[in-house]
Amino acid sequence: MERFSGHTTISTRARLLAVAVAAAGMTATLPASAADAVNQERLLNVEKEPGNWLHHHQNYSAHRFSTLKEINRDNVKNLKVAWTLHLGGIEGGGIWSHGGLEGTPIAENGFLYVTDGWGSVYKIDAHGGRGVLVWKMDPKTDRDWAGAVACCGVDNRGVALWGDLVISHTLDGRLLAINKETGQVAWQRTVADPDKGETITGAPLIVKNMAITGVAGAEYGIRGWLAATDLTTQKEVWRTYTIPGKGEPGSETWKDSNNAAASGGGSTWVTGTYDPATDTIIWGIGNPGPDWDSAYRPGDNLYTDSSLALDATTGKIKWYYQHTPNDPYDYDSVAENVLVDVPGPSGPQKLALEADRNGFAYAIDRTTGKFVWGLPFVKKVTWTKGLDPETGKPIEYDPNKAVQTYIASVTPSRTNMETDICPGNMGGKNWPPTAYNPDLKLWYIPVIESCNRIKVEVMTPDKLKPREFWTGGGPSQPFRITGSVTAIDVTTGKIAQKMETPFPNLGGMLATPDLVFTGQPSGEVMALDAKSLQKLWEFNTGGGVNAPPMTFTVDGKQYVAILVGLGGAWDKWFIDSTPELKKIQPGSMLYVFAL
Amino acid sequence: MMNFNSFPAAPGMLLVSVVALNFSIGTTAYGQSAQAPASDPTNAGKAVFSKANCVGCHKWHGNGGGGYGGDALSLRKTELTRDQIIEIVGCGRPGTGMPFFMRGAYDEVKCHGMNRQDAGAQMPPEGGTFLRPKDIEAVADYVIAHIKGAGEPTYAECVTFFSSTSRVCDVYKTQAQKPDDAPASTGKGQ
Numbered sequence: 001m002e003r004f005s006g007h008t009t010i011s012t013r014a015r016l017l018a019v020a021v022a023a024a025g026m027t028a029t030l031p032a033s034a035a036d037a038v039n040q041e042r043l044l045n046v047e048k049e050p051g052n053w054l055h056h057h058q059n060y061s062a063h064r065f066s067t068l069k070e071i072n073r074d075n076v077k078n079l080k081v082a083w084t085l086h087l088g089g090i091e092g093g094g095i096w097s098h099g100g101l102e103g104t105p106i107a108e109n110g111f112l113y114v115t116d117g118w119g120s121v122y123k124i125d126a127h128g129g130r131g132v133l134v135w136k137m138d139p140k141t142d143r144d145w146a147g148a149v150a151c152c153g154v155d156n157r158g159v160a161l162w163g164d165l166v167i168s169h170t171l172d173g174r175l176l177a178i179n180k181e182t183g184q185v186a187w188q189r190t191v192a193d194p195d196k197g198e199t200i201t202g203a204p205l206i207v208k209n210m211a212i213t214g215v216a217g218a219e220y221g222i223r224g225w226l227a228a229t230d231l232t233t234q235k236e237v238w239r240t241y242t243i244p245g246k247g248e249p250g251s252e253t254w255k256d257s258n259n260a261a262a263s264g265g266g267s268t269w270v271t272g273t274y275d276p277a278t279d280t281i282i283w284g285i286g287n288p289g290p291d292w293d294s295a296y297r298p299g300d301n302l303y304t305d306s307s308l309a310l311d312a313t314t315g316k317i318k319w320y321y322q323h324t325p326n327d328p329y330d331y332d333s334v335a336e337n338v339l340v341d342v343p344g345p346s347g348p349q350k351l352a353l354e355a356d357r358n359g360f361a362y363a364i365d366r367t368t369g370k371f372v373w374g375l376p377f378v379k380k381v382t383w384t385k386g387l388d389p390e391t392g393k394p395i396e397y398d399p400n401k402a403v404q405t406y407i408a409s410v411t412p413s414r415t416n417m418e419t420d421i422c423p424g425n426m427g428g429k430n431w432p433p434t435a436y437n438p439d440l441k442l443w444y445i446p447v448i449e450s451c452n453r454i455k456v457e458v459m460t461p462d463k464l465k466p467r468e469f470w471t472g473g474g475p476s477q478p479f480r481i482t483g484s485v486t487a488i489d490v491t492t493g494k495i496a497q498k499m500e501t502p503f504p505n506l507g508g509m510l511a512t513p514d515l516v517f518t519g520q521p522s523g524e525v526m527a528l529d530a531k532s533l534q535k536l537w538e539f540n541t542g543g544g545v546n547a548p549p550m551t552f553t554v555d556g557k558q559y560v561a562i563l564v565g566l567g568g569a570w571d572k573w574f575i576d577s578t579p580e581l582k583k584i585q586p587g588s589m590l591y592v593f594a595l
Numbered sequence: 596m597m598n599f600n601s602f603p604a605a606p607g608m609l610l611v612s613v614v615a616l617n618f619s620i621g622t623t624a625y626g627q628s629a630q631a632p633a634s635d636p637t638n639a640g641k642a643v644f645s646k647a648n649c650v651g652c653h654k655w656h657g658n659g660g661g662g663y664g665g666d667a668l669s670l671r672k673t674e675l676t677r678d679q680i681i682e683i684v685g686c687g688r689p690g691t692g693m694p695f696f697m698r699g700a701y702d703e704v705k706c707h708g709m710n711r712q713d714a715g716a717q718m719p720p721e722g723g724t725f726l727r728p729k730d731i732e733a734v735a736d737y738v739i740a741h742i743k744g745a746g747e748p749t750y751a752e753c754v755t756f757f758s759s760t761s762r763v764c765d766v767y768k769t770q771a772q773k774p775d776d777a778p779a780s781t782g783k784g785q
Contacts, residue, residue, distance in 0.1 A: 092648075094763075095650060095651050095652070095654065096651070097651060097723060142761050142762055142763070143761070144761040144763040145761050145765075148654070148763060151662075151663055152663070194762070195762070195765055219662070219663060457661050467766050468660055469660055469661055469662035471661055471662055471663060474661055569663070572651070
C-alpha cells in the first residue's frame with residue numbers, strides 16, 4: 001500500500017488524520033467504518049441511497065440507471081469538468097505494450113474506489129468539489145506471468161464493497177480483500193491460475209457474503225468456471241464449470257474424440273447479475289475453443305455462448321439458453337444479462353436481456369430460460385438469415401448436424417478457410433455494458449458496427465500447449481469499423497433509435513431519467529437525450545474512452561465520472577479498422593464532471 | 596526485387612511460408628547452414644527484443660504462433676539468415692503485420708527496392724520504436740544465437756530471458772504434462 005499525505009488544505013487534513021489514526025490500529029473505534037459497512041440489505045436496496053453507486057452494474061439487475069436528475073436534459077449543456085485525477089498502471093507486461101482503463105468506479109458516501117489495468121485500487125475522497133487520493137493499493141501483479149496470457153489487454157473492470165472491505169481481482173488470478181479505511185490487504189486468495197492460461201479481468205459480484213469470480217482465457221485452452229468465495233471463511237463455497245465434465249448433463253454436446261471439452265473455453269469475464277426473488281445468478285458464458293476451427297469440437301458445445309442461471313447458494317445450474325451452438329465465429333455470450341420486468345400479454349414478464357456478440361439482442365424468460373424475443377441490433381449480419389421466432393436459434397441451426405455451418409458461404413470452416421463475417425469477431429457488442437431506463441423501458445446498447453476477416457487454422461491435439469494461443473486461426477481488419485448507440489424498446493422488442501458514431505463504442509452506457517451518457521475511443525464523452533438519442537453535450541477528454549460512465553452525489557451535488565485510457569483488445573488486435581485511433585496515446589485518468 | 600504475389604493480401608496475417616519468403620528475397624544469399632553462429636555477449640540484442648516489443652507477437656521464446664491478431668512467424672523454426680533478419684527487421688514484411696523498424700524506411704531509404712508509393716497497400720506498419728542499424732544487427736545476432744533452431748522453449752531459457760521473480764517460467768518446469776492429458780473434471784480447490 002502507498003500512502004499519500006502531502007495534502008495540507010484544511011478540508012482534507014482532518015480526513016487524512018483519521019486515516020492515519022486508523023492505520024495506527026484504532027480502526028474499531030472509528031464510528032465511520034460501522035456506518036459505511038456494506039451488507040446484503042444495502043446491496044438489495046440500492047435505490048434507497050441514490051447518491052451512491054454500490055454495484056459494478058449499479059444494481060443487481062445491471063440497469064446502470066441512476067435516478068439522479070440534478071443534471072438533466074435542460075441543463076446538461078452546462079456540464080463541465082469538476083476535477084481530474086491521474087492514475088497509474090499504463091506499464092506494459094507479457095505481450096502488452098501498455099495497460100488501459102476499463103473500470104466502473106464504485107461510489108460510497110463521497111468516496112470513489114477505482115482500479116487501473118494492473119489491479120491497483122485507488123480510494124479517492126471526492127468531498128469539497130475535488131478529488132484527493134486517500135490510498136492506493138498496488139497488488140504487485142505478476143505482469144509477465146499474467147500479461148502473456150491476457151488475450152485482450154491489461155484490464156481490470158473494478159471493485160465491489162462488502163462490510164469494511166473492498167473486494168478486488170488481479171489479472172494474475174487473485175481475489176483480494178482490502179481494508180476500506182487503510183488500504184491494507186486484509187487477506188487474499190488465489191482463484192485462477194495463469195499457468196493454465198486463466199486470468200481475471202472482471203469485477204467481483206457480491207451475493208450474500210460471497211464474492212463470485214469469473215475467469216478469462218478461452219483463447220488459451222482453459223475450461224471456464226464461476227467460483228464463489230465465502231468472505232468470512234475465505235474459502236471456496238462452490239465452483240461450477242461452464243463446460244460439463246465427462247458424464248455430466250451437456251457433456252454429450254462435445255462429440256469429438258480429441259477431449260476438446262477439457263480445453264473448451266467458456267470464459268466468464270463479464271460480471272453477471274442476481275435475482276434475489278429466486279436466489280439465481282445469471283451469467284454470460286464465452287465462446288468455445290479453438291475459436292474458429294469448429295470441426296475440432298463437433299456438437300453444440302454447451303454451455304459456451306449461453307446465458308447460464310445458477311442457484312446462488314449451491315452453484316448448481318438451473319437453466320441455460322444457448323445463442324450460437326457450435327460457434328465458429330468467436331461470438332461470446334459473455335455479456336451481462338440485464339434483468340427487467342415488463343408488462344406482457346398474460347401478466348408481467350420477468351426477462352433477462354442480453355446483447356450478444358453475434359449481433360442479436362435477446363429477451364429470455366428468466367424464470368424458465370425460454371426464448372421470448374430477439375432481433376439484430378447491428379446494421380449488418382451476414383452469418384445467419386435470422387432467428388427462429390419460436391426457439392430463437394439461428395434459422396440454419398440443425399440439431400442433427402455435428403458441425404454447424406449456418407450460412408456456409410461466409411462461415412469459417414475447414415472448407416472455407418478465409419472468409420469475411422459480420423459482425424466481426426469482436427462482436428456487435430463486446431464487454432462494454434448496456435444501460436436500461438425502467439421508466440422509458442428503453443435498453444441502450446453500445447454497438448460495434450463491424451465486419452472482419454477470419455482465417456482458419458486446422459487444429460490438432462498436439463498444438464494445444466499451456467499458455468499458448470488456442471484459437472484455430474486469426475482475424476484481420478480489412479474493413480473500417482464504426483459504432484452506434486442503439487436503443488431497444490423492451491415492451492415491443494424493436495429498435496426505437498440508433499445514433500451512429502464514427503468509432504465503435506468501447507466504453508458502455510449510463511442511463512438517467514432523461515439522459516444517456518457514453519463515450520468514444522477518439523476521446524469524446526457525451527450526453528444524449530434518452531428518447532431521441534440526440535447529442536446534447538460533448539467534451540473531448542483528449543484520451544480514448546474505453547470505460548463506462550457512472551454518476552453519484554457528494555454533499556447533495558451530482559457528478560458524472562468516467563475513467564479514460566485506451567487499452568484493451570482494440571489497441572492491439574483491431575486498430576487497423578480504425579486507423580485514426582492509432583494516434584490515441586496510452587493514458588490513465590479519471591474525469592469527473594458537474595454543473 | 597520482391598515478388599509480392601507470394602505475400603497474402605490480408606494485412607496483419609503472417610501465414611506465408613518461410614520457404615516462400617526465402618525464395619522471394621532474391622538478392623540475399625541463401626543457405627543458413629553455412630552461417631557462423633553469432634552471439635549476444637552484452638545482452639544488447641535481448642534488450643532490443645524486449646524494447647522494440649518483438650515479444651508482443653513473437654513472444655519471449657520467439658515461437659510466435661497463431662492467435663487473436665494473426666500468426667507471427669516462429670523465429671525458432673525460421674530458416675532466415677542473419678542478413679535476411681536484418682533486412683526484415685529494418686524494412687518489415689510487405690503485406691503482413693511485421694512492422695519496419697528502420698528510420699526512413701520506404702522514404703529516405705528504399706526497402707526491397709520500393710518507396711512508400713511503390714509499396715502502396717502492401718506497406719508494412721511502422722514499428723512502435725525506431726532502431727539504429729547497430730540495434731538491428733544486435734537483435735538479429737540475438738535471434739541467431741539464442742532462438743533460431745532452438746526447438747521447444749525450456750525452463751532454463753525462460754529464466755535466462757526474464758531473470759526476474761515472475762512466475763512466467765514455472766509452466767516449463769512441468770511441460771511434460773499436457774493439458775489434454777488432464778481429466779475433464781478437476782473439481783475445486785485451486
